[in-house]
Amino acid sequence: MIQVIASCQNKIIKHCKSLQTKKYRDSTNEFLIEGIKLLKEAIESNVKLTALLYHNEAAKDRDVQSIIKMCMEKNIVIYELHEKPYMDISETKTPQGVIGIGKKIDYNVNKLLRSNRFNIIIMEQVQDPGNVGTIIRTADAFGFDMVFLSKGCADVYSGKVIRSTMGSIFHIPIITDVSLESLLKKFIDLEVYTIAATPHTGLSCYDIEYGDRNAIIIGNESKGLSSNIMDMVKIKANIPMVGMAESLNAGIAAAIMMYEATRYKLKHR
Template structure:
């Protein structure tokens, strides 16, 4: 059953608006996925849906109707609002008019399981939410087993991170707020090779061997990989710069290296 809401003072509307703040997301254990594509991806995942908020205009379209029917059948609460109310809760400049509130899904690294030889992307203090989301999307695209985010990374559940991931947050395990000690223990006890990106004392990325269980560390936008992880890395690698640019964006560098890894593993045909 769809509930009609027309007041900006409605408690759910106020709560949805408050989720723009990390403090409130942490306090309530909720976050929002906004836009048709993201809501569809979330609805198809095993994440727990909380409340769907949709504009009275969009709710009449066939694509939105499919979402409403699916979520309604699963017991999700559905609120219909005018666009002027929706704009109060939206985190985008040009809102589509649909938002799904979900419960945070916190993964524990001790529960990691992979049947095949794992390929893992580690984000070391990557602070731009757009980069974090894009890295998760890239890791999903190449078939990574998981993404690990160290303490100090941008919030996984911020609106910009979610949008930049294009729904990939719902497709693969992402472990957040992981300490350096936890990463070192995790890779050592599971015999996973720890590889870091670095300009110093490193080999060309295409000469590295990615065919074994591997976790690749991509560092902070300004400072690179932390000394702690560099010290415990089994190897270091870099991407050569041919032109005059100082370096590649961390998300672009990750795409280059991760696709080389899957190429070596025979998961990418170039024919």
């Protein structure tokens, strides 16, 4: 049964508004998924949806009808919203008329790290949502196995990050609020080849000989990697540049590093 909501004071509208804050997302383990493509990706990736909300005018759209049908088949609670309550919770400039409430995915890190071969990308305090989303999307594109984010990174479950991943957030395990010191200590025992991306020092990224288990670490946009992390990695690597720019955007640097790791893997498989 579809419930109709006409008021912004409805409790589900207030719940959605609260989900726009990290604190509430963390306390409820839920997040918002807005847009046709992202919702389809979430449903097809078996993300658990607790509710679907759609604008009453959007019900005329075939894609929205398809999403409503899929949610009905899964017995997901569905709400039809009037203009004001829908616009009150929408976070996009050009709303597509459909929003889902999803449950965060809980990954078993120890199980993921048991694999004999993997490529991992790690972010230390990467704070720009666009950079975080781009790095996740690129990791997905280049077949990386996991993404780790330290405390202080942009929240992967914020609307901006989710939209910039273009659905990749649902394709690859993402572990957040990680203590990188503890993780790198574990990597020593697991014989993971840890590579710190640096602006100018270290080995050229084109000369790295990757192992079976690799972890590339990208630092904060302005400060780079912290000294304690730099002291714990096996090698430091840079991206050779011939122009006048002093450095690359964190998302671009991560993309080049990940591409090189994937290219090496394809060449030596």
